[in-house]
Amino acid sequence: MTARLKDPTTRATITVAGDHSVRIERIFNAPRAQVWKAFTDPALVAQWWGRGHTLDIERMEVRRGGHWRFVEHTPGGREGFEGRYREVTPPERLVSTFEWDGMPGYVAVNDATFVDLGDGRTRVVTVCLFHTTAERDGMLKSGMEGGLNESYAALDRVLAAATAP
């Protein structure tokens, strides 16, 4: 608890939110406009989304109905991910679908809310909705939490660079 109070940004909190959803919370040390930009500007997303790995942004049309497709270069090969934007409401809400090439046709919805904490920090709350409980549990067991924390740590570095004097 002390560690989290001293540095509340170092890990995401993942909780089960319903039969087939999870809720992810993470605080970032940057104003909301900058965090929003880091989620929606392809040049910035490329620097953190793939856990620090090289990321090809093949498609990223940040508007309702637009598609996205990223390819992450991992030590084991290339991993493709894609989806479509359901809602883009700057700087507060970004809703999109998520599908990994390794499990085609299994589509989750990521509903992200950006909360201005009023002290220069931003809380990002993402509700991930799956079609079934089994899909949710499969994602939780897949190492999602580790990968997410690696990506968010990379995002911390992107935001620190952006806010550096």
Added chain:
Amino acid sequence: MTARLKDPTTRATITVAGDHSVRIERIFNAPRAQVWKAFTDPALVAQWWGRGHTLDIERMEVRRGGHWRFVEHTPGGREGFEGRYREVTPPERLVSTFEWDGMPGYVAVNDATFVDLGDGRTRVVTVCLFHTTAERDGMLKSGMEGGLNESYAALDRVLAAATAP
């Protein structure tokens, strides 16, 4: 009831199958191999999928992970639909996602099973899984049943032409 016994192929049976799914059943007067072909051959799909309207098959990669995208020419304009194949197991199972351009980011899964009835007819059972109950109910109220029956009637004609001597 009598009408259904006399001609059991003229309409689909749609029932609620769970909190966020529906089950659709329809019998076709054609052998399973021909029904399977009508669902997976782009030249045939173009003739029935769009309720008898002109249908552009922009993409149709019938294999696990492949994408599909159709554009239907309706009296009111063009309507785009797309998705991806999760499972392709000829001639018995076809699982794919479904998304209408008008509601981007709302993705249903259509899990279709083709049952050989042993008398030259085929029952197609499709379970449609939505992310939420509201999405399912919205689809039911959207006129899905009418559109589906129009498409299946067009499919009857395609199958009759294929089996004609």
